[in-house]
Amino acid sequence: MKHRHPLLDRYVELDISGKSVPIRGKLIDLGQDILVLHNGTQFLYVPLIHLQQLRLAKSDSQQEIDVPELPFEPQNDPISYRKVLMNAKGMFSELYITGNQSIHGYLTSVMNDFFVFYSPVYHSVIVSLQHLKYLIPYNPNVTPYTLTPEQFPLKPSPITLARTFDQQLRKLIGEFVILDLGENPNKIGVLKGIDQNMIELSTAGGNPVYLHFDHVKTVHLP
Structure with missing residues (x-):
């Protein structure tokens, strides 16, 4: 039990x-x-x-919250992170990953240790599984920014997907990339290489910046 x-x-x-x-x-x-x-x-x-x-919660006095049905059909099996992501595919959702920013859109692919999220603002975003803070699925009749399907068609990722986050980043060597949603200008530039968990970016001024792989939360192409 x-x-x-x-x-x-x-x-x-x-x-x-x-x-x-x-x-x-x-x-x-x-x-x-x-x-x-x-x-x-x-x-x-x-x-x-x-x-x-x-x-x-300090205010808990068996506080009554009217809870609707779960957005995903309840299963007999215990809930799991991967199962939630698989069920959320194609459902309009909000992600909170870093800083004060949330991103809105659709989860399109789930790989070994990352997933791909398609947003009207950022397009295809590669998100490390270990850096998602929370996911909020929206009602089926809600769309991002009230865009129609014609205004925001769900497009397949232009990137050929690898199985792991490490392999995916290596596929992007030589590309102009934005890390962590561009929260820091030093996380925007050309991905020059990855060596022993250190990522080298060439920033706007042409200067090399090195970041540890484990702290990269998201990657997307402009």
Whole structure:
């Protein structure tokens, strides 16, 4: 019999990496590598790798939140991060990865340790599985920025996909790339090479910048 977490169905607060303000909501489900929270309006799927603390919310008095049906059909099997990503393919979703930015669009492909997300703003974004902070699936009748399918057709990635994030970055050597959604100008430039987990970029001024592979969250082409 599956162990039931004592905070399940309670109003909780989460501290997650990179987010200064706690996330609050009703704990709906908890698996080995992901949890589901409902904040009163949306479901949040939070990979446990970024969970720093989970606690009962101070305002919890069995706070009532009207929780709709889960966006994915509940399975008899325990919830898992990979299963959530597979179920989210083709569903309009919001991702929170880094800084204060969320990206909106559609998850198109799930590989070994990364996935591809198609956004009207950034187009095809390669996202490392270990850096997604949370995913919010939207209702089926909602579209990004209320764009019609004609205005925002779901396009296949122009990039030939590799099995792993490392192999994918190596395929992009020589290309002009944007890392981590361009939050830092030193993360925009030509990918010159990868050696022993160090990535070399040539920035706007032609200067080399080196970044550790493990800290690259997303990659996309302009």
